[in-house]
Amino acid sequence: MRLQARDVRLAYGERVIVDGLDLGIEAGTVTTIIGPNGCGKSTLLRALGRLMKPTGGEVLLDGKRIDKIPTREVAKVLGMLPQSPTAPEGLTVADLVARGRHPHQTWYRQWSSDDESSVTEALAMTGLADLAERPLDELSGGQRQRAWISMALAQGTDLLLLDEPTTFLDLSHQVEVLELVRHLHQEAGRTIVMVLHDLNLAARYTDRLVAMREGRVVAAGTPHEVLTEDLLRGVFDLDAKVIADPVAGTPLVVPIGRRS
Amino acid sequence: MPKLAYFTRVSNSEEEQVRRRTAVFGALLVIVLITVVMSITIGSKSVPLTDAWHALTSPTGTENDIVIRSLRVPRTVLGVLAGIALGVAGALMQGHTRNPLADPGLLGVTQGAAFAMVAGIIFLGMTSLYAYIWFGMAGALIASVGVFALGMVGGRGGPTPVTLALAGTAVSAFLYALTSALVLIDEQAMDVFRFWQSGSIAARGEEVVWQVLPFIVAGLLLALINAPGLNALSLGEDVARSLGQNIALTRGIGIAAVTLLSGASVAACGSLSFIGLIVPHLVRPLSGTDHRWLLPYSGLVGAALLLFADVIGRVVAPPGELEVGIVLALMGAPFFVALVRRRKPVRL
Numbered sequence: 001m002r003l004q005a006r007d008v009r010l011a012y013g014e015r016v017i018v019d020g021l022d023l024g025i026e027a028g029t030v031t032t033i034i035g036p037n038g039c040g041k042s043t044l045l046r047a048l049g050r051l052m053k054p055t056g057g058e059v060l061l062d063g064k065r066i067d068k069i070p071t072r073e074v075a076k077v078l079g080m081l082p083q084s085p086t087a088p089e090g091l092t093v094a095d096l097v098a099r100g101r102h103p104h105q106t107w108y109r110q111w112s113s114d115d116e117s118s119v120t121e122a123l124a125m126t127g128l129a130d131l132a133e134r135p136l137d138e139l140s141g142g143q144r145q146r147a148w149i150s151m152a153l154a155q156g157t158d159l160l161l162l163d164e165p166t167t168f169l170d171l172s173h174q175v176e177v178l179e180l181v182r183h184l185h186q187e188a189g190r191t192i193v194m195v196l197h198d199l200n201l202a203a204r205y206t207d208r209l210v211a212m213r214e215g216r217v218v219a220a221g222t223p224h225e226v227l228t229e230d231l232l233r234g235v236f237d238l239d240a241k242v243i244a245d246p247v248a249g250t251p252l253v254v255p256i257g258r259r260s
Numbered sequence: 261m262p263k264l265a266y267f268t269r270v271s272n273s274e275e276e277q278v279r280r281r282t283a284v285f286g287a288l289l290v291i292v293l294i295t296v297v298m299s300i301t302i303g304s305k306s307v308p309l310t311d312a313w314h315a316l317t318s319p320t321g322t323e324n325d326i327v328i329r330s331l332r333v334p335r336t337v338l339g340v341l342a343g344i345a346l347g348v349a350g351a352l353m354q355g356h357t358r359n360p361l362a363d364p365g366l367l368g369v370t371q372g373a374a375f376a377m378v379a380g381i382i383f384l385g386m387t388s389l390y391a392y393i394w395f396g397m398a399g400a401l402i403a404s405v406g407v408f409a410l411g412m413v414g415g416r417g418g419p420t421p422v423t424l425a426l427a428g429t430a431v432s433a434f435l436y437a438l439t440s441a442l443v444l445i446d447e448q449a450m451d452v453f454r455f456w457q458s459g460s461i462a463a464r465g466e467e468v469v470w471q472v473l474p475f476i477v478a479g480l481l482l483a484l485i486n487a488p489g490l491n492a493l494s495l496g497e498d499v500a501r502s503l504g505q506n507i508a509l510t511r512g513i514g515i516a517a518v519t520l521l522s523g524a525s526v527a528a529c530g531s532l533s534f535i536g537l538i539v540p541h542l543v544r545p546l547s548g549t550d551h552r553w554l555l556p557y558s559g560l561v562g563a564a565l566l567l568f569a570d571v572i573g574r575v576v577a578p579p580g581e582l583e584v585g586i587v588l589a590l591m592g593a594p595f596f597v598a599l600v601r602r603r604k605p606v607r608l
Contacts, residue, residue: 051498075504082498088358088549095550102492103504155503 002027002062002159002191003048003078009056010043010215017043018215020057030185030192032202035212036236041195042083042163044212048193049080049161061159075103079157081148083164087136093147094132097122100154122154126180142173149180160184162194166201174198178205203227203250211235227251233259281553284546288560292340295567299336300328303574304581307332330465337469339461339570339584340563342529345476345521347562348483348555350536351543352521355490355551356514357421363536364522366428367515371435372403373526374453378442381449389464392452393471396527404519407431419511459530459585461570472524479520480559486514487551494549532585534592535562541599 003025010018017040025031025048033041046052047059050066059066066074079100087096100122101115123129126146136144145165152160162181166174182205184190196202202209203223211219211226213235219226228251232238237259245252301307307315307324314320315328349364357366376399380386386395410427411419419427443450489510492500497507525532539562540554547553566584569591573582 046498049502051501071501071506072504075502078502080498080502082496082502085496085499088494090544091549095548096495099491099495099503102488105488152502 001025001060003193004060004063005044005048005057006060007057008044008047008054008059010040010047010052011055016215018047021215021217023048023210023217023220025191025193026208027191028185028189029207030181030205031194031208031210032206033193033195033210033212034197034199034202034235035218039212040215041212045080045161045163045193045195046082049078050074051080051082072103075155075157077157078159078161079152079155080161081152081163081165084167085148089135089137091136092133093128093136093139093150094119094123096136096147097128097132097150097154100151101156103155118154118156122150125153125183126150140173142169142176145169145173145177146180149177153184158189159191160193162192164195164197166196166198174201181205199227199253200245200250203252204245204248223250227253281547285553285556285560288557288564292560292564292567295564295571296336296340298571299339299567300332302571303327303332304579331463334464334466334469335461335570336567338464338472338528339567341469341472341476342461342525342532343535343563343566344559345479345525345562346532346535346566347539347543347558347560348480349518349521349525350538350562351540351551351554351558352483352486352490352514352518353536354540355494355554356511356518357425358494359421359425360541361537362425363533364518365432365531365533365536366425367518367522368403368407368428368431368435369400369519369522370526370531371432371439372399372401372406373397373523374456374531375399375435375439375442376402377456377527378439378446378449378453381452382442382446390467390471392456393468393527396456397472397475397523400523400526401519403431403435404515404523408515456530457585458583459532459588460583461529461566462581462583464528468528472528475520475524479517479524482513482517482520483555486510486517487555490514490551491549494551530585532566532588534588534596535566538592538596538599539565 001024005021005023008018008021009016021044033044035041043052047054050059050071053067061069061074061078097119098115101118104115105111123132126149128143128146128150131139131143136147139147149162149165165177169177178201181192181194185192206223208221209223209226210217211231218235219231227242229240229242232240232242232253239256239259241254241256242251243254301309301312305327307328311324312328315325319325319329346364353362353364353366354360373396376395377392380391380395386392407424407427408419410431411424439453443453489505492503492505493507493510501507522536539558543554543557543561547557569587570584573584573587576582
């Protein structure tokens with residue numbers, strides 16, 4: 001088990017978002033957390049990425065409590081891309097990706113050939129080598145998102161957490177980003193946990209789905225096990241037909257209407 | 261065309277970038293040297309270059325020797341130190357708050373120094389400049405620590421840019437009110453305060469330079485240590501934390517650096533507006549967003565700008581002089597408007 005939440009309780013001030021949650025992430029899998037708005041899925045991802053400290057329970061990284069490991073050591077193993085990050089104006093793609101090497105640098109040793117090759121590789125993997133010198137703010141939404149993922153890749157971690165990496169992207173760019181995720185998983189053997197809103201794409205690109213509602217895990221398993229008409233009714237208040245995706249054979253959700 | 265590819269590769273490399281940025285650093289250093297020469301030779305009494313050289317290398321007690329060694333040199337050195345300090349402090353402040361309009365005064369150092377000086381004069385009967393400056397520095401440090409502590413209240417895990425700005429404004433307004441009330445009841449304090457408020461590097465003498473030097477050196481060291489962390493932080497707190505940066509520590513070091521730098525300069529020279537605000541905007545087109553270069557460039561440009569404004573102040577209203585703080589404000593305001601109009605201000 002690479003990453004594990006045990007009896008985790010997450011709260012913003014007095015407001016409890018997640019309570020008594022258990023979740024385990026196996027090595028080498030792609031896991032997607034789904035659920036309606038406000039169900040606590042992004043909060044859970046933040047806690048898994050030690051951006052948020054649980055008020056109860058614990059998060060374990062490779063069996064050790066994540067808050068007991070120095071944050072820089074965590075950053076060498078676990079990369080996390082938060083929701084819609086912002087960069088200073090004028091920052092180039094290459095500079096952004098280079099900042100992914102931050103955990104490997106110290107103030108007296110700034111840039112090594114390791115850093116150079118990681119950045120080159122990350123740019124190539126995301127197809128951004130030709131855009132390396134362009135400022136981030138001149139890129140399209142899809143390219144920009146790829147640049148951020150590229151930064152997380154340059155960090156060189158085999159565990160990646162992505163919070164809604166496809167938000168604000170059109171369908172073809174969503175597919176592009178998810179193809180990249182699949183590539184990272186299949187070719188580079190990385191473990192990936194993400195939050196997605198599109199159930200059909202989640203079903204197609206994921207080994208394991210985790211459905212959440214009101215801070216609890218309602219179901220977890222393969223897309224076939226999780227994406228059922230009953231679950232959609234229970235978790236999303238949605239009446240829907242689930243048929244086989246004519247392309248991939250994975251479950252395809254066809255909404256009928258919101259349950260009143 | 262393999263050759264073409266080869267060239268693109270080279271022009272994009274880290275090495276090339278370092279070379280270009282080092283060259284810019286050298287050019288800025290030359291500009292600072294030019295303003296240093298101007299500051300030593302130009303004034304109500306102009307000194308030819310050869311005489312200036314004579315005074316610096318083998319003084320024989322001529323009138324020019326005395327002017328240069330006892331007045332112009334300390335004034336110039338103080339100008340360089342304060343300019344570097346304010347330029348770097350401004351860049352740090354804008355980086356930490358991700359606010360292009362932030363300046364070092366946001367931490368309450370200016371009003372803290374003013375209040376401590378006025379209180380020292382009235383309640384302890386201080387009369388020497390040397391004592392004023394110690395008080396000013398102490399006041400700046402205490403005000404800044406107070407703002408930092410107040411900014412932590414309510415924030416989770418350290419102050420946020422917003423709580424800092426609110427706390428800084430509140431503390432500054434409070435101290436300003438106290439200072440205004442105090443100077444009304446004491447004429448001597450009023451004189452010192454008025455002079456201090458206009459901001460000047462003249463007639464401070466060599467002791468003042470030695471007095472503030474250790475604080476500025478310490479502040480610059482902290483600023484350099486802070487640069488890589490600030491680069492991570494400029495991508496947002498979440499990304500910085502994911503990259504393994506300790507946010508509270510980075511903020512703490514940055515604010516300590518700003519406090520030391522702006523506290524020392526504000527105590528020695530009074531309130532010098534606009535340098536901390538404008539310099540980072542001038543520098544960003546040259547340095548990009550990398551604080552490892554933005555901070556040193558800002559220091560150099562700050563020094564050059566401060567000395568230049570001081571020289572202008574010496575020649576603009578003969579036989580008198582205009583305080584550098586006033587020149588800076590007069591130059592700074594239209595300059596800043598032009599900067600905003602020329603292109604949209606760089607968002608941080």
